[in-house]
Amino acid sequence: MNYIGEHLLPGKLGHFFLLLSFVSSIGATLSFFLSVQKSRSLANNAGAAQWKKLGRLFFALEVFSVFAVFSILFYIISNHYFEYKYAWQHSSRSLEKEYLLSCFWEGQEGSFLLWSIWHCVLGSLIIWKEKEWEGPVMTVIAFAQILLATMLLGFPGLHMGSNPFLLLRNSGVLDNAPVFSDMNGAIRQDYLSMIKDGNDLNPLLQNYWMVIHPPVLFMGFASTIIPFAFAVGGLWTKKYSAWTKPALPWTLFSAAVLGTGIMMGAAWAYESLNFGGYWAWDPVENASLVPWLILVAGLHTLVIYRHTGNALRTTFLFLLLSFLFVLYSTYLTRSGDLQDTSVHAFTGEGITKWHLRIFLLLFALPGLGLFFRRYKSIPFIAKEEEASSREFWMFIGSLVLFLAALLIITMTSIPVFNKILGLFNGKEKTFSTIALGEDATYSYNRIQIFVALILGLITGIGMYLKYKSTGTPFLKKLIVPATAGLVAGVLVVYFGKVNYEEKTVGFMVAIWTAVVAAVFSLVANAGYIFTGLKTNLKRAGGAISHVGFATLLVGILISSSKKEVLSYNTSGIFMDFGKGSKEKAGENLTLLKGAKTDMGKFWVTYAKDSVHPEKPLWYYNLRFERKDGKENFTLTPNAFVNYKNQSGLMANPSAKHYWDYDIFTYITSLPDPAKNADTSSFRTVKANVGDTVFYSKGFAVVKNVQSFRNIPNVPLGPNDSASVATLDIFAKTGSRYEGKPILINKDGQSFLQTDTLTAESLVFQLQKVDGKKIELGVKESESIMQYVTLKAYKFPFINLVWLGTIITVLGFIVSLFYRRQQGRVSKARLKIVKTAGKSVEV
Template sequence: MIGYAAIFMALVTTGIATFCYLNAHMASSTRRSAPRLSGSRDKGLFYYRLSALFIVITALYLFYIIVNDQFQFAYVFGYSSRDLSLIYKLSAFWAGQEGSFLLWALFHVGFGLVLARKKQPCAMAVYAGIQIMLLSILLVKSPFMMLAEPRADGFGLNPLLQDPWMVVHPPVLFLGYAGLAVPFACAIDGIMTGRHKNWVSQALPWALFAWAALGAGIFLGGFWAYKVLGWGGYWGWDPVENSSLVPWLATGAMVHLLLLARVRLAAVKPAGFAALFTFVLVMYGTFLTRSGMLSDFSVHSYSDEGVGGILASFVLLTAVSALSILIIRWPSLPEGELYPAVKSREFFLAATAIIFTALGIIVLVGMSTPLVGMLLGNPQNVSTAFYNTTTLPLTAALVLLLAVGSLVGWGEDSSRLFARYRWIAGIAVIAVGLAAAGGIRQLIALVTVGLAAAIVVVSIVAVRNKKMSHGAGLTHIGLAITLIGILFSSLASQSVYVSFQQGESQEVFGTNFTYTGTRLDPEGQGFYQSFSLAGEANTVLEPYTKLNKEGRPAAREPGIYRMAAADIYLAPAMQQEEISSKEMTLHKEEQKQEAGLTVKFIRYGMSGNGTGGDVRVYALLAVTKDGNTEEARPELLSRNGQMIPAPFKVFGQYELRLTAVSMKDGTATVGIKDLTAPPEQPRIDVEISRKPLINLVWLGTVFITVGTIWAGVNHIEKRGKFT
């Protein structure tokens, strides 16, 4: 009852705080007495802090019951077990729907305590209202539901999730989701009160922080997929992956519009729209991934667990409320021109925001296709080719804007920039040539690589000339490096399938690979398959196969040999190990020798009529070994439309299996297996890939994250504090 009571009390106190903040906002907007305004605001803060205490108690209690193996709770039984290490019991906290919503609420209330210091009752009323939604979901779908009967042990965490990145990836994503609620609340406060410069300045650091967190979460997920899943990629345009990418793209548009709104109040309208609907997109993505709508289209999606309806209502409530406020207050919002001239920093900021928006709309349409199709009675998903074809031209346009716009100043820039920096175009041309030599053949991709190389140089020049902050410059450089890595590692990648026998060596991509065998995990949770690479300082790659509790393969981690220019990526398939079987086809009265046996085909026959039992086709054989003869009668059973062999054993060590009978030709095909013979050496099928410049993807994403945080810190310092 402790968990339920804590959630309920958090919901009640959040509701009271919301009412108090609304009352304070009404007092402020109607210019009523200062004591009433101050009193309502102080009460709101008190109850909001009290709600924070109850949410912390809820989170601590969930962690307590997980660590102490309280398997009478359905959530603990479903995601934890006694043999799970402490670090993965921590991961079990957010492995399921209920725990992840609690983690979101925990981050949300933490940011709310920071936001409350600003003493803006309207913003806090909105922010607390969002918290009511999260707590309502937790009350409906609680992590403290009890099982009908206590269990001695839990089902455990999915072996695929038993990875150190599971400790980091989800929390970082939810930091981004929670952070995007702050610009949403600030925008409504500014739109309602008319304090436009204030809300823009206040929302910008939060937007940058949320952008960095959400981006870092996406990047970590991509690295996790590349390192663990063994399919060779890091992004598959999965609908659930896209549900995080769309808010990230929308936040990119919002950040650039907020930067523009600092100098052009006319940008407040699009900036407000972006701030409001970026968070609406977060709610919409949550609905898609947790309502079961994508369960047939994504390996990441949750099944329908009874929260789809309430999530859909919250999405509609948030979207309709935000749109209504915009429509009502639209005439009172600042008007004017967004930019004074095409050759101005303002124009390039606006154009960049438009490209981010267009990219977001394309991905939004693609990820929503299953939902739309379901409503029309024909659920389906779009292919990855749709995303690749539509986003690449827009990405080229984006890098063009960044390459040119970073050097342009505010206002109408009359300087001869292009004449002064035309040497940068030469660098772009050289990069295009290198990309073509490296295996990229698509024209748009080549142009994108050239422009991305130009961005690196342009950003350094812009920072040195103080036309761009260090954080923004690092972010732009990171984006350029990431794009170069993505294009090379996807378009210039090479893959071959090779079959290995233990001890066998084969040369692939100029490297000699030798399969040295299999060894068990010392903890008994899986096995390694070892490959040595000749000429690479005796490097050994050991792809790892995790086993579930039944001893079956549950997840496969590839072997990766990292080099500066490329990764060698080795992903084995299932090991094949069978005792060999020799086959012979015989006519009636014909005899043949195989595996030390002489087999003579006497006749075939049939039993059963198919109405009350199985139809059986048999072959009568005379089998001779060392002068001794035994009669054998292997059969084929017709069951449910399938022919199933029923083997027959002779001389205590040979198994004869009838595999085919041709009544037209009068032949029988028989397989012979010596059960005492050692099995053939196991063979495994391996996909070996060479992924050029893939490490630029990881390096670039680090630069993006660090640069965005750096830019956010700079804006915090300009305001004096993070509020």
């Protein structure tokens, strides 16, 4: 059957290149694998070179295919070809052009393709730069490409994978909508004419951070395969130490990129999510943090080995686990197991759990199997490190990072554990459900605060120690920065009034101690750059990263512990957020449109609102005025109700940035404009002075009725009159109000000036007056109240978080270039030695 309006050629081309990618990745894997196997035999070196050339050709074809798939899919999305499910599901005609790329990686298929793209880029760099280790590293990368290709090809009979070029009419989406079917139950030929628009991009992803954050994060994920591949290569070829030198710059690169991607996600959360901060220990956040922590631990043990020959076994393990935890995190976030506990986990659509488990096992079993098989052969130094040596404390720090990562991933995996335990939870209920408690964030914080404390102390002292052994003179070098750091830390805690009184005293003391340790680390490492390294910044990468990490810790501790609620309710209008809500009515300020409302040092006015021209998305203009008259500014948070098939209120925050703090706001409650049409009418009640008139939320007492011959701004003739009824209004909440509806009789006509009590959604109308008897119109309508309820925080020194991230990444980059430079110098020396006819390992 021919379907009217379909563009089938892009989909056919896309599917062809997916198949070509799959086949070429298999060819590249086998070719590079055989090149390694042949190179291990002295008699087959020529054959190894041929297989390597063939592997390069296959991988070049793989690169071309993957980029072709990307281009075709983006073409389909940008041209709104809604006959393809992926374009219909993730985009719309009303979507701004700058967010079209976000559509690409909103879905699972696009994110796996993005991962594959970065493997292509990084693999090409390996082929260009790492001639000696090209074979083993590329075998691993090409093998990963096979598995990623299976995620995209889609095998409907096996319920395996999800093809981004699947047609909407073949996806089952239209089967439950009779309007798309003809008399025989088949999809109508003109079904596209009834699809006016796509499902649109999730509004929370319509943010500039979501254009740049996912590519950087996925480059970080993809890059962890390179240290993993070097480690596998070292075990595979039994060159247990040679791989560490070229692997070090790549490990630095991976740590820098993945760390940047994680903190970009934190910045997106700060600007787009309404949980009131940049980190909430969400499972998806944790799933990206854990591989980074283990990678950084492996980076430090790798540096230890390069300087002392110690910790090689630990380095193998950490670098293997860093990538394996990327795969495990992928399983957690895409299997659907976390969809009830994470704000941005995938639901598992199109990707089966067993497919993800196989992906993980196909790397974990060979990698860890090789490690344990070769464990006894891996060189190690039997002598224990001196407690006064730098490597000893670096190893302790690495171990702390590793244990922190294991604890985080264990707590994050609780939903998975519960599902496994559920298999045994028959009638006998052998096992109980594991839970973190009501305050999951505190469950993480009360443990990780001690990790921050230990790392602050170790990073502050470690740079002043020497490898292998340190004499007592180092104490003289450390005493000044140690004293200055500790004094500065105590001053920050005391004068900065750092506190966290919501929890226990012990937790608050732990925060104080951690702040002192972090400030000490910051001062000590900054001092080391100027004293120990004589401001030689080329060699200062480690110290710079430690300065950045200490700055980040200070920013996290202060901004979190000193976060202040500014929006304490002064309006008297308290919202019921419902059972289970994290919001407290007393910490949310309801703003009536046009009414200046007291909020601490500010007057806040809900000035106006506007609506997106094509979407149910509302923007709120909130004007802030300092009471001392020194400053005025406007914030524009937005919010939407039941948009994109999601229940409840969704909101994007807005913040005012200062050098030392942010004012962070978001909407917590608002009337649904779609349901705000006023369809209610007045009911008439006859009453005398002193009578009581009831309404659903309370009652009103007619206190008085007065008539006037003249009123301001309304000229009245001799036969005209004006009457005012004064009402005492008593709400069930205990609040008391006064109402004064007015009736004006002028020139034989009646003019009714209603009195609206927005807090009670109540309108009074004085319809008739006869002495002390009146006819009162009463109307109750939710639509009369134009309001927003606001949550506002003050985040002190939040910029230290972003500054610390930048400095940490800068330190990684400085170290990367320094290590690369050292590698080039070593190669030049080796060339000179070989030219002299000597056989010396340099």
